[in-house]
Amino acid sequence: KNDDDIVTRLSGLVWSSLRYRAALMDESLEPDVFHLGTVTNEKWFKTVASFMPKKFAYAFPYLFNGYPLDMSQHKKMFGGSRIPLKHRDIYRQTNNARHICVMYKDNVYTVNVMGPTGNIYSPAQIRNALQFIVDADENAGVPVGVFTGEERNEWAGIREQLENNATNKNNLDAIDTSLFLVSLDKEGASSRESLANQFLHGYGKNRWFDKSFCLLGSGTGEVAINFEHSWGDGVCVVRYAEEVMKDQEFVKFEGTNELDLPTKLCWDLNQEQMSQVEKSGKKLEDTAKSLDFKMCLYEKFGKEDLKKHKISPDAVAQIAIQLGHYRLHNQIVPTYESASTAGFKGGRTETIRPATVASTEFVKAFTADPSPQGKGDLLRKAADKHNKISVEAKTGKGMDRHLFALAxxxxxxxxxxxxxxxxxxxxxxxxxxxxxxxxxxxxxxxxxxxxxxxxxxxxSRINHNILSTSTLASEAIEGGGFGPVVADGYGIGYGVRDHGIGFNISSYRGDSQQLGDSFAKSLDDIMEVLKANPPPKSEK
Structure with missing residues (x-):
């Protein structure tokens, strides 16, 4: 959040998003490279790499223990939509669009943000268009977007009927082909939890979940990204967020006051379709209301303190999740952590399985005797095991994706x-x-x-992940979250920052806050173990 009004802030983010897309399209964006160790002269490395011929550019980083990451999914971020068909979905992408779609009070507008030659409109022009929509203050529209939160086969059938009408088909086409979507909410949020719910699902109002990604703006000035997951992964969205936030210093609201008038999309729905909107909206709202979403921030220590104790911050977070859940439910359960496989061409993700024999031994030993003495070796063995399986997952040695394909x-x-x-x-x-x-x-x-x-x-058991976890640590993002993947499970988005650890916990069980409190207690205890059991001298 900043002090700008939400229209101004979103306008700057839209402009920077278009600049980011342009850098992707002309391949001038600095590529992602993962380094094992520290590059002593990073500026020299980047300068030399930028002048390398394309056929050598990929190999050059290996000389410095660096590994280029595949960036093919980044280009899928713009101009894409997930389209429902019976029993399967397809991903449709258009690269020649010059408009975005803006939703305000459930009305959908197309807004040109680029000229016929591909020139990006100025921040002032974009702001004028968004302000025009807000000032028009139309009555609330028909929330057709609730269909995108329906069961996919149900939505496929509804969409097929909508496309039988030329007006509705053109509207769907305008949304599908837009570069991305902006949802401007008139309402704000009174708490962190209500804001999280607003950004995660908005109770189905003013949303179109099939779009590749959506910039969300609340009435109280906060912004967020809500993205559809089939086209890409969190690492791609984090890079986008970081680049767009850095680019805000170049946003200047000056120059022309020209306005390319937005076009409102008007739906032509029969009585049966209007009833279906109401029915789907009620179902989506009821589901959203049953989701218990809590944001838990632990501020006693973070990445910097854990590094001093020579232990992996991610391993500590995952061990705290294991210990916290065991204390609350007295059982070890299947756990999923996402690992990026972007080190391979076309790589997406692999599964890390944090519920290991080593982590279970620590959890049960600590539960039987909560004193920190004598637990250091068990904690470090659990952390070392987590580090090992994390590297294996990222380097193509995981099991889940391979077995899923065979099945x-x-x-x-x-x-x-x-x-x-x-x-x-x-x-x-x-x-x-x-x-x-x-x-x-x-x-x-x-x-x-x-x-x-x-x-x-x-x-069946290992594919019923009670704890579904993913980390999106970045200074550009305050937090991230998602729903549980099974009805009796938890969705846990977490981030280990320099001086704190955040957990965004969702479930349909009603005990997300209790689980977050249990995580906090577990982190307290883990730090006591680290203090009572310093690393061996060889590790200091």
């Missing part, structure tokens, strides 16, 4: 071979594959043909 292939092959033998048509077979068996094969019949590994209870 998916085995399932599809079994359905195809079984239905081919039964004389089913190719259309029927492909439909059954898309539906995981559909009407032609029962779940039991599908399971019969799978390798025993994929029908074992252990396979």
């Amino acid at each position: 998916a292939i085995a399932k599809k092959d079994h359905i195809r071979s079984t239905l081919t033998a039964k004389g089913a048509s190719e259309t029927e077979i492909e439909d059954a594959v898309a539906k995981g068996g559909g009407d032609l094969m029962s779940a039991a019949e599908v399971a019969e043909g799978l390798p025993k590994l994929f029908t074992d209870n252990g396979w």
Whole structure:
């Protein structure tokens, strides 16, 4: 948050977002490089790398123990939308758009932000357009965006009906092809939790969740990014946020007062569709209200203190999550932590499994005897194990994505071979594959043909992640969050900062605050263990 009014602030962010996109498109954006160790002369390294011919540029960082990261997903961030089809979605992207879409009071407007030759409009021109929308102060529109929060097959059927009308089809096309979306909320938030809920889901109001990403602005001046996850991952959004925030110093509201008038999209809905809007909106609102979302900030220590104790900050955060959950529920549960595999071409993510034998030994030992004495070795073994599996996941040695692919292939092959033998048509077979068996094969019949590994209870258990965690640590982002991936689980977005650790916890269980309090107590105790058990002299 800053002192600018929200229209001014969003205008600057839109302008900088367009500049970021331009740098992506002409490949002038500095590439992501992961260094093992410290580069002694970073400025020299970057200067030399910038002059390298393209065919050598990728290899050059290896001389300095640096590893270039794949950036292909960054370009998917703009001009994209997730489109629902029956039993599957597709990602549609357009690179020649020059407009964004702006939502205000559930009305959708198209706003040109670039000229016919690709020139970016000035911050003043963009602000004029946004201010025009606010000043028009139209009555609340029909919240068609609630459909994007529907069950995907349901939304696919609704969208198909909408597209039968030329006006509605053109509206959908304008939204799908827009560079990105801006949601300007008239309402503000009275607390951190209410703000988090507003930015995560907004109770379905003034949102279009299928868009690649949306810049959100609250009536009290805060801004956020809400992004659809199929096209890319958090590391991409963090880089965008960092670059756009740095660029704010170049935003100047001066020059022309010309205005490219926004165009309001008007929907042509019949009575049945209006009823469906109301029904879908109520369902989405009820689901959102049942989500318990708490923001928990621990400020007693952070990254700097943990480095002094020669222990990984991420490992400490994950061990605190394990200990905190065990204290609250008295069980070790399947846990997911996201790891980026951008070190590989087209890389997305792999799973880190923080609930290890080593972390469990520490958790149970500490629960049996909460004194810090004699727990140092167990804590450091747990941290070392976490560091090891984290590196393995990032370097292509994880197991989850590999096994998931094998399970998916085995399932599809079994359905195809079984239905081919039964004389089913190719259309029927492909439909059954898309539906995981559909009407032609029962779940039991599908399971019969799978390798025993994929029908074992252990396979089902590790894929039911009670604790789904992800970290997005950046000075440009105050915090990040998401919903749980299973009904009885938790979504935990966390960030280890220099002098604090933040946990944004969501669940449908109603005990997110209790879990956050348990994390805080666990961090207190872990620090006592570190103080009572300093690292061996060889590690100091």
